[in-house]
Amino acid sequence: MRSQLLVPLIIFGVLVSCATPPAAVVTPEPMTAARYLEEGRKFLTLPTDLNFVHLLNAYQGKFEEETRLLLEAYEKKQRTLINHYKENGDLFKLRFCYNNVAAVRPIGVNEERDFYNAFVTLLRRQNYAATARYFEEEYKLSGSGNRTRPVFDSIIGYNRILAEIQVMIEYADDELIQRIKRPSGTGFLIDSRHVLTAYHVVEGIFALDTTRATVSLYVQNQRFEDVTVVAWDSLTDLALLELDRTLPVPFDSPDQLFGDSAALTQGAAMYCLGNHNGLVSTLTKGIVSSTDRKAPEVGSWIQVDAAVTPGASGGLMIGEDGKVYGMLVAGFLYEDINFVVPSSIILEVIDRLREKKRVLRPWLGLLCREDPSGSGPPVVSDVFPGSPLAPFGVKEGDLLTHINSTPVRTVVEAQRLINRLEAGNVIRLTFRTAEDTSLEFWVILDRRPDYAIFNATRIFNKLTSLYPHFGVELDHNRIATVSIAYQGRLHEIPFYKVVKVREHTDLYDLGVRSGDRLGILDDYYRNKNRYLELFHLPQGRKLNEIEDISNYIYRL
Incomplete structure (x- = not known):
């Protein structure tokens, strides 16, 4: 009997002795000027700037003098x-x-x-001749301009460094069936062991669904198997391939190949050399249609009307003076509207690619468009979820007014200022909100995700690319976003006004006309094809008058 009583008493005693006492309510210590200064100085001893930047953003408005002291210490x-x-x-x-x-x-x-005069001197001492030329031309320094003679006596001499590139990719499709695709492209020798090409020619080898991939190339009558992609910069659509043996080249440094693309003028004659449609060493001629065609994220491309077809990506654009002014990367098929990465952009990164260094391009996760009035700073179109900019409350319609201390007037200016930086750099941004208040903060730039600039027009400029793809031009100003139930779920559909529709296209035949409204239900890419699902609201029709919305939804 005694033992029976002891058991529950002992258990009860254990339970009582092990019970957790109520947690004390901890009141956060209020931030004072002295503590702010102390924590800021402590964070400056850390290897990264993350905590320091968070502290500045939290208290810069409250402790202005202490913020000034911390910035001086930084x-x-x-x-x-x-x-x-x-x-x-x-x-x-x-x-x-x-x-x-x-x-x-x-x-x-x-x-x-x-600073940059001294920096260029140091670059040349370390044999970074191409990078030195880039900074001389970018910052208009005294040594800018390439005054060397062309490396070949005639344009056809470039056939000696032209490479034919073949890629074999095995991948699993949506039904998990193994498929094979064989993209091809062009490249050219930039030294005795490296070939420069367009990143989008070889990007498939990095795809998640790729199970096996090989790159081979043919240059100077020699074939190279299992060529290695040693470095790339997806923003500028450049990739570097390394050979397993050396080849002779008639120049000492790759910068000797290139002319000054910033000096090109509209109407200048140009030759495009590449493997057009697999026809090796095809040379076509045209003129510079534009020296300043806006490109996604990277500033400007050169537009040329010389005939360029698939397979020529990575090829050369050569001036009549025998110098290379850029590399072929994109265009509208059979429309003589083709785009070239300027030599100035190539010069910026080519030395780092040759040393197999990662080019850490900066990324904010910000999309902007020009102010419709033409007089204001860039207008925010979107902020990517999870991006460095996402936590700061920047919204569509806000204006980007300053990057660091520099006023920003156009999207191209903003791109140029940001692309001068690298992932990990601290940057100060100023926005003017729709409520006409100023929003200023520091942010640490992230590394830009890898995707070829060749595809960036499809990813970031979907409204702009609707006309060449589907024959419809939409006003970029969104009319409204409407919640519509369709196929068992609720869709948030943005609607835009139709500006024009090209005749004899699917949408024209379906009855879409200027002044109608189109809602974008879905817009995606699969296996290199674009698919579009639209809600068509003709002029004079109202949503609440439509009984069966499926009659107004088109799939293209």
């Missing part, structure tokens, strides 16, 4: 790192730190020129 840290990397010869990290200085205080024109 600049001092970056200056110390600049001197360290200068002594160690790590020039790209040196410039990374210089970019961070520009985020915390304005850089004067003379100071910037002095």
Whole structure:
């Protein structure tokens, strides 16, 4: 009997002794100026700027004097790192730190020129001739311009460095059936062991559904199997292939191949050399249609009307002076509207690609369009969820007014300022909201996701690309976003006004006309094809008058 009583008492005693006491309510210690300064200085000793930037964004408006002191301390840290990397010869990290200085205080024109003059001198000492030329031309320094003679006596001499590229990709399709595709392209030797081509020619080898892939090429009457893609920059659509043996080239540095694309004028004669439709070493001629055709994210392409067809991507655009002014990357098939990555962009990254260094392109996750009035700064179109910009409350319709201390007037200016930076750099952004209030904060740039610029027009400019793809042009100003129940779920459908419809297209035959409204129900890509699902609302019709909406939905 005694033991029977002891058991529950012992268990009860254990339960009582092990019970967790009620948690004390902890009141966060209020942030004071002294604590803000102390924490900021502590964060400056850490290897990354993340905590420091978060602290600035939280309290810069409350403690202005302490913020000024912290920014001075941050600049001092970056200056110390600049001197360290200068002594160690790590020039790209040196410039990374210089970019961070520009985020915390304005850089004067003379100071910037002095820095880049010294930077170019250091680049040339380390045999980064192409990168040095890029900075000379980008910042209009005294040594800008390539005054060397063409490396070949005639344009057809470039056949000696032209490469035919074949890619074999095995992949699983939507039904998990193994398929094979064999994209092809063009490339050219930039030194004795490396071939430069367009990234989109070889990007399939990195796809998630690829099970096996090989790259082979043919150059100087020699075939190379299992060629390695050693480096790439998907923003500029450049990729570098490495050969397993050396070949003779008639130049010492790749920068000797290139002319100054910034000096091109509209109407200049150009020759395009590539493997058009698999026809090796095909040379076509045309003129420069535009020297400043806006490109997704990267600034500007050169537009040329010389005939260019699939297989020529990665080919050369050569001027009558015998110098290369760019690389063929994209175009509208059989319409003599083709696009070229300028030589200035190639010069920027080619040395890093040759050293197999990653080009850490910056990414904010921000899409902008020009102000319709033509007088204002860029207008925010969208902010990617999960992007560096997402937590700050920037909305569609806000205006991007400043990057660091520089006023921004156009989308191209914004692209150029951001693309001068790298992933990991700190940047200060200023927006004017729809409520006419100022929104300013610091953000750390992320690394841009890899996708070829060849595909970026489809990803980021879907409204613009509707006309060449489907023959319909829409006003970019969204009329409304409407919730519509369709096929068992609720869809949020943005509606746009139709500006024009090309005759003899599917949409024209379906009755879509100027002034109608189109809602984009779905717009996606699969196996290189684009699919579009639209809700057509003709002029004079109202949504609440439609009984069966399936009669107004078109799939293309």
